[in-house]
Amino acid sequence: MKKKKLDGLDLTVFEEKLDNGLNVYIVPMEHVKGIYATLSVDFGGDKETFIPIDGKKMVKMPRGIAHFIEHQLFNQKDGSDIFAYYSERGTSCNANTRNNKTTYLFSGVNFLEDNINKLLDFVFEPYFTDESVSKEKGIIEEEIRMYDDDPYAQILYHSYANVFKEHPLKAPLIGTKESINKISKEDLYTTYKTFYQPSNMYLIVTGNIDPKNVIEIVKENQKNKKFSKPHKIVTATYNEPDKVVKRKEVLSMKVSVPKVAISFKININKIKNIKKHEILSYLTFIFDTKLGPTSLFLENLKKDNVIIDNFYMSYIETDMHVLYLIQAETEKPQELTDKVLKEMQDLNITEQDLERRRRVLLSYQILASENIYQVNLKLMNNISKYGCILYDAFLDIKNMNMKQFKYVIKNISLENYSVLTVEAKK
Amino acid sequence: MKYVKHEMGSYNLHVIKTDHFKTVNMRIMFKRKTKKEEINYRNFLSLILLESTKNYPTKREIEIKCEQLYALSCRNEAFISGNYSIISFDSTFLNEKYTEKGLFKNIFEFLFDIILNPNIVDGKFDYNSFENVKKSLINNIESIADIPDYYSEDKILEIVGKGTPIGLKNEGYLESIDEVTESNLYEYYKSVIKSDNIDIFIIGDIDDEYIKKIVSQTIPINTLKKPTGSHYIEHEKIRKRAQVIHEQSEYKQSQLLLCYKLDKLTDFEKQYVMPFYNYILGGAGDSKLFQTVREKNSLCYGIGSRHIVIANLLVIKAGIDASNYKKAVSLIRKEVKNMEKGLFDESDVEKAKSVLLNTYEELEDSPANVISVYMLHEYLNKDLLDKRAKNVEKVTKQMIVDLAKKIHLDTIYFLEGKHS
Numbered sequence: 089m090k091k092k093k094l095d096g097l098d099l100t101v102f103e104e105k106l107d108n109g110l111n112v113y114i115v116p117m118e119h120v121k122g123i124y125a126t127l128s129v130d131f132g133g134d135k136e137t138f139i140p141i142d143g144k145k146m147v148k149m150p151r152g153i154a155h156f157i158e159h160q161l162f163n164q165k166d167g168s169d170i171f172a173y174y175s176e177r178g179t180s181c182n183a184n185t186r187n188n189k190t191t192y193l194f195s196g197v198n199f200l201e202d203n204i205n206k207l208l209d210f211v212f213e214p215y216f217t218d219e220s221v222s223k224e225k226g227i228i229e230e231e232i233r234m235y236d237d238d239p240y241a242q243i244l245y246h247s248y249a250n251v252f253k254e255h256p257l258k259a260p261l262i263g264t265k266e267s268i269n270k271i272s273k274e275d276l277y278t279t280y281k282t283f284y285q286p287s288n289m290y291l292i293v294t295g296n297i298d299p300k301n302v303i304e305i306v307k308e309n310q311k312n313k314k315f316s317k318p319h320k321i322v323t324a325t326y327n328e329p330d331k332v333v334k335r336k337e338v339l340s341m342k343v344s345v346p347k348v349a350i351s352f353k354i355n356i357n358k359i360k361n362i363k364k365h366e367i368l369s370y371l372t373f374i375f376d377t378k379l380g381p382t383s384l385f386l387e388n389l390k391k392d393n394v395i396i397d398n399f400y401m402s403y404i405e406t407d408m409h410v411l412y413l414i415q416a417e418t419e420k421p422q423e424l425t426d427k428v429l430k431e432m433q434d435l436n437i438t439e440q441d442l443e444r445r446r447r448v449l450l451s452y453q454i455l456a457s458e459n460i461y462q463v464n465l466k467l468m469n470n471i472s473k474y475g476c477i478l479y480d481a482f483l484d485i486k487n488m489n490m491k492q493f494k495y496v497i498k499n500i501s502l503e504n505y506s507v508l509t510v511e512a513k514k
Numbered sequence: 515m516k517y518v519k520h521e522m523g524s525y526n527l528h529v530i531k532t533d534h535f536k537t538v539n540m541r542i543m544f545k546r547k548t549k550k551e552e553i554n555y556r557n558f559l560s561l562i563l564l565e566s567t568k569n570y571p572t573k574r575e576i577e578i579k580c581e582q583l584y585a586l587s588c589r590n591e592a593f594i595s596g597n598y599s600i601i602s603f604d605s606t607f608l609n610e611k612y613t614e615k616g617l618f619k620n621i622f623e624f625l626f627d628i629i630l631n632p633n634i635v636d637g638k639f640d641y642n643s644f645e646n647v648k649k650s651l652i653n654n655i656e657s658i659a660d661i662p663d664y665y666s667e668d669k670i671l672e673i674v675g676k677g678t679p680i681g682l683k684n685e686g687y688l689e690s691i692d693e694v695t696e697s698n699l700y701e702y703y704k705s706v707i708k709s710d711n712i713d714i715f716i717i718g719d720i721d722d723e724y725i726k727k728i729v730s731q732t733i734p735i736n737t738l739k740k741p742t743g744s745h746y747i748e749h750e751k752i753r754k755r756a757q758v759i760h761e762q763s764e765y766k767q768s769q770l771l772l773c774y775k776l777d778k779l780t781d782f783e784k785q786y787v788m789p790f791y792n793y794i795l796g797g798a799g800d801s802k803l804f805q806t807v808r809e810k811n812s813l814c815y816g817i818g819s820r821h822i823v824i825a826n827l828l829v830i831k832a833g834i835d836a837s838n839y840k841k842a843v844s845l846i847r848k849e850v851k852n853m854e855k856g857l858f859d860e861s862d863v864e865k866a867k868s869v870l871l872n873t874y875e876e877l878e879d880s881p882a883n884v885i886s887v888y889m890l891h892e893y894l895n896k897d898l899l900d901k902r903a904k905n906v907e908k909v910t911k912q913m914i915v916d917l918a919k920k921i922h923l924d925t926i927y928f929l930e931g932k933h934s
Contacts, residue, residue, distance in 0.1 A: 098536075119534035122876045171799030175865040178872030180798070197875045226812030233767040234815055234833050237662050237931070342764050344656035381577040390573075390646050396653045417653060444581050451585035454612045458536045459879060513764070 089114075089303060096450070096482035097457040101467070102299040103477075108310055109287025109318045113467055113477070114299040117460060121197050123295035124460040126468055127207050128191040130290075131283035133261035134406070137324035141282040141316070146324060150270040151256075152228070152263020153279050155185040157214075159224050160276060161192070165215040170206070179203050187261060187404070189472045195460070200297065201305050208291075208309045211284070216276045228268050235262065239343050239510060247351045247413055248404075250334040250506040254326040255406050258333075286310065287318040292467050295460040328408055330355045332506040340513045345396065345417045347510040348424055352412040352432075358499045362492060365474060366484055368403070368410065370496045373445050373488075375401055375412055377437050382444075385431050394420050394427065405473065421509045429505070435497045439490055449485045515878070517888065518722055523738050525712035527729055528888055529722045536612055538718030539881040542603040542629065543889070544710040545742065548594055548679040554686045554694050555702045557651055558644075560592035560601050562699070565643035566633040573646070576628075583621055584613045588628065593684050595893070596745035596824035601706070603629060604882075609719055618720070619728075626732045632703065638696035639703075648691065655685050662929060663833075666769035670829065670927040673759060674773045680747055680825045711739050713892060715885045745894055746784075747825050749775045756923040762930050768836045769929040772846060774828040777920045784823065785896060786905050787917045792821040793866040794858055794914070795849065796830055800865070802849045802858070803830065811845065813838045824894075828921060836933045843926065854918040856911065863911050870906050874899050 090103040094115075102114040133155070137148040161183070162170050174181040179196030192211050194203050235241040245260045252258040262268075293302050332353050356367050379385060379399050389395040400415040418424045456462040470477045478484070515534070520527040546552075570576045580586045586607045593600055605625055610617050633640040659665050668683065675681030716725055752775055779788065789797075796803035796819030807817050817832040830850075834842050852858065877883040877899065890896040897905065 120879045122879050169800050169805070171804075172865065175798060175800050175869050176861070178868030178870075180869070195876075197872050223809075223812045227808060227815050230767065230813070230833060230835065231815035233835070233931075237765045237767050239660055343660050345653055382574055382581060384574065387572060387574045391642060393649075396649045417657075444578070448581050448585045451608055451613075454536055454608055455585065455606070 089299065092479055094457070094477075094482075095480050097454060099457060099463065101477060101479075102303070104303055106286065106307060106310055108313075108315050109285070110306070110310060111290040111471075112303060112306055113290065113292045113471075114297065114302050115292075115294045115463055115467070116297050116299055117295055117463065120296050120460055122195060122460050123197065123200060123203075123293065123297055124193070124195045124464050125204060125207060125291065125293045126191050126193040126464055127211055127291045128189045128289060128468060128472065129284055130189060130288050130472065132185055132189045133187045134256050135283070135323040136256060136279075138282060139322040140278045141319060146322075147278075148324075149275055149279055150263065151259050151267040152261070153271055153275060154190055155262050156224065156228065156268060156271050157276055157280055158183050158185045158190050158192075159228065160216050160220060161211060161214060163215055163217070163220040164210065165213070170210055173206055174203065177202055181207075185261060186472075187257060189468070191468065197296075200302070204293070204302070204305050205309050208306065212313055214277070214280050214284070216273045218273055221271065221273050221276065225268055225271075228262070229265055232262055232265060232268075235260070239341050239347070242339065242341060243347065243349045243415060243508060243510060244413075246337060246339060247349050247506065247508050248411070250337055250508060251332045251351045251353050251411055253329055253333050255328045256326075257404065257406065281316075282321060285318060286315055288321060290471055292464050292471075294464040294467075328406065330409075330501075330504050332504050334506055336507050338509045338511060340511045342513050343510055344512065346419060346421055346512055347415065347417050348421045349508040349510075350414045350425060350428055351506045351508070352414070352502050353504040353506070354410045354412065354500050354502065355408055356410055356500065357408050359496055362496065363484065365478060365481070366488070366492070367496060368405070369449065369485065369488065370493055371410060371412065371500070372403070373442070373493070374435055374437065374497065375414070377441050377445070378431055378435070379414060379428065385427075389424070389427065394418060394424050425507050425509075432502050437493065442488065442490060442493065446485055446488055449488075450482065453482055453485070515884070520726055522730065525714060525733065525739075526892070527726060528713065528715045528892070529720070529725055530715070530717040530884060530888065531720060531722055532717065533719045535718055535881050536609055537606050537881060538609060538618070538716065538720055539885060540605050540625065541715045541885050541889070543713045543715075544601040544706055545595070545598045545713075545893075546706075546710045548597055548599045548682065550682055550687075551690070552599065552702075553592075553594070553682060553684075554651070554691055555699060556592040556599055556601055557686045558647055558694050558699055559703055559706065560590040560603075561647040561650060562639055562643055563603070563628055563632060564588055564590050565647055566640055567627050568631045568633055569627055571633055571640065573643070579624060583624065584608045584617065586621060586624070588625070594679055594682055596679055596747050598742060598745050598893075601710075606881075611719070622728050622732070630707070630732070630734070634700060637700060639699050641696060644696045644699070648694075651686060652688065652691060655683075655688050655691075658685060662763070662765045662767065662769050662931075666771055666927065666929045667829070667831070669761070669929070670771045670773050670925060671825075671827075673927060674775070674827065674925050675747075675825065678747055680827070708737055709739070711742055713889070715888060717881045717884055745824050749777060749826060752777050752922050753924050756926055758926045758928070760928045760930060765929070765931040767833045768839065768931040770832045770834055770839065770842055770846075771927045772830040772843075772923060773925045773927070774830075774850070774921045775924045776826040776828060777922060779826065779917065779920060781895075782905070783913070783917050783920075784826075785902075786909050787913045788821050788823075789870055790863060790866045790909055791853065791914050791917055791921075792819055792828065793869060794862045795819050795853055797866075798869070802852065803832075803846060806849055807832060807842060807845050811841070813842050813845075836930050839928060839930075847923070850921070850923070854915065854921075856915045858911075860911055863909070863914065867906055867909065871903055874902050874906075
């Protein structure tokens, strides 16, 4: 087991790659009682077009298959109930699907051995039947309808669709009623077998644990399982242009206050010699400083009755692009949009701003290292986005400087944007 | 963890000293009897204090100061807790070990400045701050209807709780929002500081005497306050036949809610037996409702039950297709009936027990949760964790069946979406 400190956070990560390829990361934490374990597969909504393990040709699976598998893995051959198994041990269990990973998890205080074994068993022992697949469709159809009525989910779907031409993000990860109804038991097995192999997965355990004990349990469990030889997974690549698909869309929904969502599609591949997570830190810094709660710009928008509350800002990345999404509620969508676009033309920022930013980012690192969930999530994000743990994240923040910042803004363009307006349906 | 309560006459100071966390968390709570006409005022107040102070006259300056204080975070909230209404002021900041010596002093000065030194100009709250808050509040009230989930829950509580604090809206009332002005809000602020019951909870690696000294020097309040009564709402009327209310909507999905009144539960039942009942019926993925309505009949994605402790209510909620209304209602009612008939296993009771015990243990991992444990002890007389663990062990299947007989369906509310 390799052992390495997370810089500045009083935490140590124990890392080991098992013979079958499964990557295990363990972070023992002092003073906590809980244990949180996540088993993730490097497969989410972005990789639904691929060459199957036993095939030669690229196959495009129906949209939503990654999420469908996540639901169906809870189906057990002996008819037992995973949730009940965990409840009996006072533990809770769940799963989620993202564009770049699917995660199965539990959190609890006791029965560590049982809990880990169950996690490694149910994820590695699929049982899909025509009947279970057909039942799942009804459930997921209702899940889709739930998002249909949620304006915030709709804003995301439409914004992504307006920005991405080729990349899978252009369609909702959950799929549509039509696409999920095309999914068959065979599709599920083909997809499962291609991606759910130990070498394409990682287990992260954080909390009140002894790393040696955890690794022994995991090894013992995996020893008894048969896996096919690790193979290289080939998934479709997308030649995504820098230009957005649609500059503008107006949506009419049942909302009380109109909303605006401005998407900036930024190609970050032209920036060399700066780590990707640092580029993202700089980009977030720009948006926060220009439009965030400490900006004069926002203060004036509020004073002029253009905006009600703060902007809600988020981003999502692909290999090539970062999409920054700026959302706001406003009675004056056009004025707001014009002002934001104008404000983002001048990216001058002072040394003072950067100094304050560094302090905030360092503080966030520490704040997010206090509980088992956030530490686990941090590692998960590191691995799913960068393929490894960023042990020096703390130092990287300390080293942020004006020279790099200027280099970053010189090499990005904010010209590729798309504006979505949500009008109130009368 | 070491807990000390200082009764200072005009307020209580609760200090929980522990070196388990990298942060210090403080919660200051103001409470008084719930009155409909004061809800808007309290909502205004909770927001406006974080909007500006005399020393930091804009929100922007407050935000900059928070960043300088190592990402200090402050959150304010006003809410109804049964017969009482609470304004809660929460803050989280890093320990000096991770920042710099002297940080605490600066932070406490700033936090108390926010509460005790508002931006008053000529006997009124500052105009800009007031207007910003007003817009936010109007937006909060109006946007409830944007999400069917929130809207339907708001609606059923309004129907069931008519004439009691349960039926009042946390987010406030549009029709009376103009009654609040910069100057009468200042009068209201003064009365809150003077006469609300105040409790200050603080948890972290912090010296008890140090914090006591700082707080007593800073808080100039010295009116003696009387202890308050019970937060719980007891029901006066129990329906023999449930009422059914249908409402049409433009949504694609329909929301089905069933609200049950809990009649004269004992303290033990409220605190210990009801969590078992709720867990078994609809509290998790292996609950009766989830298994029957979702897994066996694929009628929904989300279904669950929620015990609203203060209001003595149980609310069951499911998002379904409109065409499945009858089937869903009958399946749900049957599961509830089964609880009364004792048609569940000892193993269900054991499962609920392990989950509850586990939850109690995990509470100690989060500073905010630890504060809540002491707060609930103070306000609702809920037991502390050691006692809770002992009492959970005493719960039996028979107790759950007896409790089930005190649960009465009051209202079925159906927010009907378009048929698919």
